[in-house]
Structure formats: structure tokens, C-alpha cells
Amino acid sequence: MAETSPRPPLATPAKSPPAEAAAHDRLYRVLRQQILVGELLPGQALTLRGLGKQFGLSMTPVREALRRLVAEGALTLSSSGRVATPELTNERIEELAALRALIEPELASRALPRAHLALIDRLSAINTVNAEAVAKRDAVAYIRTNLEFHRTLYLRAQAPAMLAVLETVWLQLGPTMRALYEKVPRNEPPRHHRLILAALRAGDEPGLRLAIRTDVTQGLRHLTG
């Protein structure tokens, strides 16, 4: 089923001109994105041979990609070595939400001095697409544009290490966010994003911190209830 080609004995077959990353790295990126935006539900199992067949790879690079995702908390490892998307307890969700509430206002604050109009316009555009996803009840598109909104802002903070840590938190929440949406579809576009944009325009740092914190904690409120 996975054999799209007769599998010649070459080691790295599909090597065209363009810059091509290592196979394990490509697989890592694909899976990471899927988990991040909630394409996988919590508890979904992933097997080495299964993914290997699916992507035309042997077990070695698959194992590396999975190990990396496990290390980042994007996947969990059962005692027998099986990997699956995490099924978070309410306590863990609260912790991860608290981490978001700690880190994201700081990143927003650092981005504020560099947030000129072009950036705010981009954020506004992303927000529009996000509203469309809400209208279409498209969970994945909703999560993706929501994260894109935040990440676009935080990129301006010029703080790659903080952003990297934050993204591992997002990764851990990915499948759970999707499951949340399945249960309680958003009926309204993110109301707090408008507050964020207003605070950015006004250069209001305390207001921005508050708006971010509210947006983050309120989004995950339904879960712990």
C-alpha cells in the first residue's frame, strides 16, 4: 500500500536538486505539525513499522523522529515502548495552561516595542481567517490559525529560546485541544484577539499582558471544568 515505487536498492532515492533535509527530520516535521494543529486525537497509537510503511522508510529514521517527539512531550511512551498521543489529566492541562499564561505575556511584552502597523495588519488578517474556520466548524483550521496568530506576534520578540519552550507546551496540548473542540465547538470568533490588537495599537503594555493572559486561560477553561 505504501509502495508508490518498486523500491530500488538505493539508499536515498528521491534526491532531486532542491535542498532536502534528512528523512527522519522530514517525518519529524510532518508529525509535529499534525500533532500541533490537532490532526491526531488523544490516545492515538503510532507504530514504527506502520509509519515506516506509510512514508516509505525503514524503522531507523522513524524511531528517531518519534523519539524526538517523545522528548518534546508531543507523544507519550508507554512502559513497553509504545508511542501514542498524550491523554492529559486535568492537572496536567492546568499546568500547561499556567505555563502558557506565564510565558506568553512575557513574549508579547517583548514584541510590543517592535510591533509596527504592518505586523498588526498581518495579525488582523490571520484573525479573519480564524473567524472563517470558526464559521466552518473546522477544528484543525481553527487551532492552526489561532497558533499562527500568537506565533506571528511572538516572533517579533526576538526570543527564540522562549518561543521554542512555548511551542513544546503547545505541542503537548495539541491533541487535547482538538478533542476539546470536538466536544465544545467554538461558536464565536476569538473575542480576546481583538483586545490584543487594540492593546498593540495603543502600545498599552499592561493591557496587552492582561489580554494575552485572558485569551490563554479562557481558551482552556472548558477543559478543567
Add this chain to the structure above:
Amino acid sequence: MAETSPRPPLATPAKSPPAEAAAHDRLYRVLRQQILVGELLPGQALTLRGLGKQFGLSMTPVREALRRLVAEGALTLSSSGRVATPELTNERIEELAALRALIEPELASRALPRAHLALIDRLSAINTVNAEAVAKRDAVAYIRTNLEFHRTLYLRAQAPAMLAVLETVWLQLGPTMRALYEKVPRNEPPRHHRLILAALRAGDEPGLRLAIRTDVTQGLRHLTG
């Protein structure tokens, strides 16, 4: 050459009764601890075959251990796939210090209600050992006991996810902390630890947050200067 024994055709030979983790996991733990407490200086290179020979393993488990550490930021990956301990820029150090300053007061605050006398005594004892490390100019022992002091407190917060994120920050700073100590040996035992203990005893939450934050930021002040 790595054959310390005639290598019988068994896959997992040394399997005695005791609970034994996978080989790649054991190697991961050893390296992680070494990096965490500063046994490795920044820029130190690690090779698959080198570590494999050193620990009597093939490349496969070594690769997994290294990949995991890279994913946690404990090691960096050069463009050609070489792994080495990170050489942090001042900006990155500042970011990681800021993350510590955000997360650690929160963990301390959550631990405060559960910090009874036995815990404070344990912390005090660790602090004593830490002072000895300072007297002996033992960089590794200093870093190890310092982290143990903080971790012992934070374990009481019952927040494993937050602690895990914090430890990845510590990991990234490990080699740099060691290098810092080489340049500027601590001439005094950690003065802020006494403030932390006092705030714990008094149940003074704002004072505890401040003491933790000060301890964290001041320890890394020498670097960014």
C-alpha cells in the same frame, strides 16, 4: 575492539533479575546528568561511535539517546549532524535566565503551602553541602547541590509538567554554568538561599517569589555583563 567479551550471539546479554531500563535510556540518563551538573564544557563534541565504544553499545541506542538530548536542547546539532554541547550566546543566556525567573517563582509559590519543617530541614542540609562545595572550589558539586536545592523545593509543588519544562532550561544552561564557574569561582555560599529558607519558614509568599527570582537572576548576572 569494543569486545570486552567474546560477544555471544545474544541480543541482550546482561539481563539479571533487577529492573533494567533499555540501553539507550541508561545512556541518556548518564549523559543528561553529566550535562546538567556541568561535567561537560561548552563546545564539547560527542560522536556516535565514540560513545558506543565507551559504553559498549552499537550506534543505534547511542543515536537515540543523543537525539533525545538534542530535542531537549541539552545538545546542539551542527548542520552536518554532529552533536556537541551548546555554546550559548549572551542573548540566549538572558532568555533562559528569564524563563527561570518566570517559572521558578511560580513553582516555589505552589510548593509553599506544602512546605513543612521536614522539607525546610532537608533544604538546609543541602545548603550546607553546597557551602562545602564552594569552599572546595568544586564546580560540579556546587552546581549539583544548587540544582538539588531548587528541585527539592519544587517537587513539593506537585507540578511535574512545569518542573519538566524547567529542567530542560537547566539542561541548556549546564555547560555554560560550568564554564562560568571556571572563570569566576564562587567565593561565597549562596546568600539568597538563606532568604528563601526564611521566607519558607515565615510562609511569606511574596518574599519567597522575590528571593527565588533574585537568586536565579543574580547567579547568571556575571555572564551577560
Add this chain to the structure above:
DNA sequence: GCGCGGCATTTGTGATCACAAACGCGCATG
């Protein structure tokens, strides 16, 4: 004496195999 080109070596990547443990499904039994 200095720089540079080429080759031997080192090193990471991926495929494949052998093995043991875990899993699960079906059958036999009470």
C-alpha cells in the same frame, strides 16, 4: 615558507536482520 588540492579517515544516515517481550484473539474448560 606558504597555500591549496586530493585522498584516507571519520562520522552521520538509513536499511536490514535477529530476538524477546507484549498483545490479542480464539479455544478449551469449568
Add this chain to the structure above:
DNA sequence: CATGCGCGTTTGTGATCACAAATGCCGCGC
């Protein structure tokens, strides 16, 4: 009809090999 037990299958782990790229070192030429 319910409940274990057992075996075939699936799955992770680690070793080994083939290969290509990067490294670095030595010697040749200027």
C-alpha cells in the same frame, strides 16, 4: 455462558552493514 490459558502475531530494541558526505591531514607546487 463466562473465564483463563496459550500460541500466533505484532512491535520495540539493538547489532551490523553499506553508503555518502564531511573532516582534516599530508604532501606537492609555487
